[in-house]
Amino acid sequence: MTHQQQSSQIRKEISRSYQHLKEKYPILKHQDFWGLLIFLVSLLLVxxxxxxxxxxxxxxxxxxLVNAFFFGILHELEHDLIHWMYFKAHKAVHHTMLFLIWILRPLTINPWIRRQLHYHHHKYSGTLHDVEERGVTNGEKWSVKRFLLTADLVIGGLFRVRSLFKDIKQEVKNGNLKPDLSHKLRQYSLTGLIPVTIIAHLLVYLLLSSLLLDLFNTSFNTGLQLPVFLTTILEYCRPVIYIILIPNILRQFCLHFITSNLHYIGDVEQGNVIEQTQVLNVWWTFPLQVFCFFFGWTHAIHHFVVNETFYVRHLARKKAHEVLRQYGIRFNDLGTFSRANRFKEQP
Ligand SMILES: [Zn+2]
Ligand SMILES: [Zn+2]
Structure with a gap:
């Protein structure tokens, strides 16, 4: 069996299980209703x-902790919206949801730009120009630096951008990527951060500086202080920092850790879905999964059947896992940590 035949078989069997589930519970067919309900209930509880x-x-x-959990659910909703799962016929509702979910997770990139990078991710998953995954540390050797910069898209992004752009150029030279697409990818990876993501990260850096300075002062009693205008900004933004930014740092770390270790990168055959992901649900990842709505359990399923909502994917995951296992999709391949997320060998 070729990998295309295997993937199409997996797709068929998982889609059939979704169909069965919806026949058993017809209420699941009201996709827009569920999307809006989950959105409004999450907002209310936050x-x-x-x-x-x-x-x-x-x-x-x-x-x-509670806000980080609900922001994890909102992230799943954003991903579904990116795939046009809700309100395709009511664009105003669709874009309003996308906008509000972005503002509640301002450390992430502009979702309309992410849509382009995410479609590219599905089409070219695991290649060196899979910008979405490269942007969250996937493919780097594991180190303290990778750990500390896992959640960080701005300073972390600055560390990553040189090798990413170099690889993109090389991919164009090798004939694996068209020049105009390479230009767009480089443009998106920068414009996606402007201005919301950068402003949100600057506030986080300000908070960290203030905490480090306090720590330094308690140890050495130097009396060093941040300039008054910066402490005023911190004081003024306190509710935003506590309610939105700190829960999102936690959520973003968990999501980036899980996603960057469940996707393979660098030596994945283009278009070979079998090699793109693994199921990552080993017990010790549980505390991390809580804040990214158990992304590691179900994202591999999504690579095969893209057009399905996150809650149906979760409800039907048992059957889907059986199918994935049967066709040799990896489960909890922890070797990925020592192979810098390569599918086969260390780079
Ligand atoms: Zn993916
Ligand atoms: Zn997707």
Whole structure:
């Protein structure tokens, strides 16, 4: 069997299981309704949770964990929206949802630009010009640097951009990538950050500087202070920092850690879905999965059957895992950590 035949067989069997599930529970067919309901309930619970912290009823750490969980769900909704799963016929609702979900996760890139990078990811997953995955540390050797920069798209991005652009140029030379597409990819990877992602990251850096300075002062009592205008900004932005940014740092770290280790990169045959991903659901990843809505459990399934909502994918995952196992898709290949996420050998 060729990999195309295997993939088409996997696709057929998983799609059939989705069909069965929807025949059993016809209510699942109302996709727009479910998308909107999940969106509104998440927003409401984030609001209540944040209010309870603001009024002193709820400790900050609990509020941060709960918000990070719901932002993880909103991330799944954004991914579904990117694939036009909700309100395709009602563009205003569709784009409003996309916008609000972005603003609640401002450390991520512009979703309309991400849509282009994500489609590219599906088409060229695991190649050296899979910008979406390269942008979240996939393919780098594991080190303290990779760990610290896992969640960071701005300073982390600056560290990654040179080798990414070099590889993109090389891919054009090798005839694997068209020059105009290479130009677009480079453009998207920079414009996607402007201005929301950069502003949100600058606030995080300011918060980190202030924390480090406090730590330094308690150890050495130097009396060093941040300039007044910066402490004013920090004070003014305190609700945003606690309610939105800190939960998103946690969520983004968890998602980037899981996604960059479940996708293979660098030596994946173009278009070979069998080699693109693994299922990553080993027990110790559980605390990380909680904040990216168990991405590692189901993303491999999504590579085969793209046009399905995240909740149906989760509900039908048992059968899908059976199918993936049967066709030799890897489960918990931890060797990926020592191979810099190559499918076969260390680079
Ligand atoms: Zn993927
Ligand atoms: Zn996708």
């Amino acid at each position: 609001g209540i949770n944040s209010y309870l912290w603001w009024t002193g009823i709820w400790p900050a750490w609990a509020m941060i």
